[in-house]
Amino acid sequence: MGTILVILSALCFGTAGTWIALIGDTELGTAILTATRLLFMALLSYLFCRIRKIDLKTDRKEFLHFLIFGCFGQGMTLLLYDYAAREMSVGATALCHFTYPLLVALASSAIDREKIGKMKIIAAVLMLGGLSLTAQGGAVTVKGVAYAFASAVAFASYVYALDHTLLRDTEPLKLTFYNALLSAILMILFSALTGSLVIPQQTKVYGFMFCGAVAGVLGNVFLTTGIRYTGATKAAFLSILEPASAFVWDVVIFGTRLGTVAVIGILMTFLSFFAVLMDHPSGNTGDDAYE
Numbered sequence: 001m002g003t004i005l006v007i008l009s010a011l012c013f014g015t016a017g018t019w020i021a022l023i024g025d026t027e028l029g030t031a032i033l034t035a036t037r038l039l040f041m042a043l044l045s046y047l048f049c050r051i052r053k054i055d056l057k058t059d060r061k062e063f064l065h066f067l068i069f070g071c072f073g074q075g076m077t078l079l080l081y082d083y084a085a086r087e088m089s090v091g092a093t094a095l096c097h098f099t100y101p102l103l104v105a106l107a108s109s110a111i112d113r114e115k116i117g118k119m120k121i122i123a124a125v126l127m128l129g130g131l132s133l134t135a136q137g138g139a140v141t142v143k144g145v146a147y148a149f150a151s152a153v154a155f156a157s158y159v160y161a162l163d164h165t166l167l168r169d170t171e172p173l174k175l176t177f178y179n180a181l182l183s184a185i186l187m188i189l190f191s192a193l194t195g196s197l198v199i200p201q202q203t204k205v206y207g208f209m210f211c212g213a214v215a216g217v218l219g220n221v222f223l224t225t226g227i228r229y230t231g232a233t234k235a236a237f238l239s240i241l242e243p244a245s246a247f248v249w250d251v252v253i254f255g256t257r258l259g260t261v262a263v264i265g266i267l268m269t270f271l272s273f274f275a276v277l278m279d280h281p282s283g284n285t286g287d288d289a290y291e
Contacts, residue, residue: 002229005222006238012219014245016078017085017093018253019212023205029196030086031187033209034079036200038184040213041220045177048217054171058178065167066178073158074220075183080151087144094246096148101127101236103156108233112164116233123237123275130268133261156236162224163232172224176217237276244269 020033049056058066084093102124108114161167167175191197200206227235244266 002226002235003238005226006230006235007241009219009222009226010239010242011245012215012222013239014094014242015215015249016081016212017246018249019208019215020082020085021089022208022253023202028198028200028205029191030083031079031191031196032198032200033205034082035184035187035191036205037209037212037216038075038078038180038187040210041180041216042177042184044213044217045173045180049171049173049177052173054174056174056177058174062166062170063178065161065165066175067182069158069161069165069167070175070179071183071186073154073161074179075186077151077155077158078183078216079187080147080154084144084147084151087141087147089250093144093148094243095132096145097152097155098127098240098243099149100152100156100159101233101239103152104159104236105233107156107160114233119275119278120233120237123240123272126268126272126275127237127240130265130270130272133265133268159223159227159232159236162227163235167224168228170224172221173217175224176220179220180216234276237272240269240272240276 019037020030023033046056048054081093081097084096087093105114105116105120105124109116188197223235223239230238247262247266
C-alpha cells in the first residue's frame with residue numbers, strides 16, 4: 001500500500017513545474033504565482049476536511065511544526081521549484097530537485113543511524129547517472145540549478161520531518177491545509193514588502209494554478225500517508241517516477257526531443273526504481289510498518 005501511494009504522489013508532483021511553464025511569459029512574480037497555487041490548495045484541503053469532518057483545531061506545539069516544517073519545507077520547496085522552472089526546462093528542474101532522496105538518506109543515516117542498504121546505493125548511482133543522461137536534452141542554467149538544488153534541500157527536510165516528528169501522526173489533509181495557508185500568507189507578505197504584490201488578472205493563471213493545486217493536494221496526501229508505511233528514505237527513492245513523469249510532460253506538451261542518450265537515461269532511472277523495490281532492510285520500515 002505504501003509503495004503505491006508514494007508512486008501516485010510522485011506522478012502528481014511530477015507536474016509541478018509544468019503549470020508554471022504553461023503560463024509562459026508574465027509580469028507576475030514567482031512568489032505571487034506560487035501563493036495563488038497554495039491558496040487554492042488551502043481551499044481544496046479545507047473543503048475536503050469539512051466533507052470528511054476532520055477537526056482542524058491545533059495546539060501551539062503542532063502549529064509551530066506547521067510553521068517551521070510546513071513553510072520552510074513544503075512552501076519554500078514549491079517557491080524555489082517554481083523559480084527554477086521559470087529559468088530552465090521542466091525536466092532539467094526535476095532532475096536537479098531530485099537530489100533530495102540522497103539528502104534524506106544521509107540525514108537518516110547521520111541522525112538516526114539508519115542503515116543504507118546496498119540496493120539503495122545501487123539505486124542512487126543508477127538514478128544520478130540516468131537523470132544526468134536524460135537532462136542533456138533540456139536547457140540548463142546556473143541560476144535554475146541553484147534554485148532547484150535549494151528546493152531539494154527544503155523538501156528533504158520536509159520528508160524527514162514527516163517521518164520523525166509529530167507530523168507523522170497528523171491527518172494528511174489537515175497538514176496540507178495549514179502548510180499551504182501559512183506558506184501562502186508568508187509569500188503574500190514577502191511580495192508586499194518587496195513591492196511585487198500584483199493580483200493576477202489573466203484567467204489562465206487561475207486555471208493552471210488550480211490544476212497545480214489539485215495535483216499538490218493529492219500528492220501531499222499520498223506522500224504523507226505513504227511515508228507512514230515505507231519510511232522517509234525508501235519513500236524518497238521510490239519517488240524516482242517524479243522526474244520521469246516530468247520529462248514525459250516535457251515531450252508531450254512542449255515537444256522536447258529525447259535522443260538515444262536520453263532514452264538510455266530514462267531506462268536507468270526505471271532500473272533504480274526497481275532496485276529500491278528489491279531492497280528489504282531489517283526493522284519496521286516496510287509496507288507493514290504503520291499501524
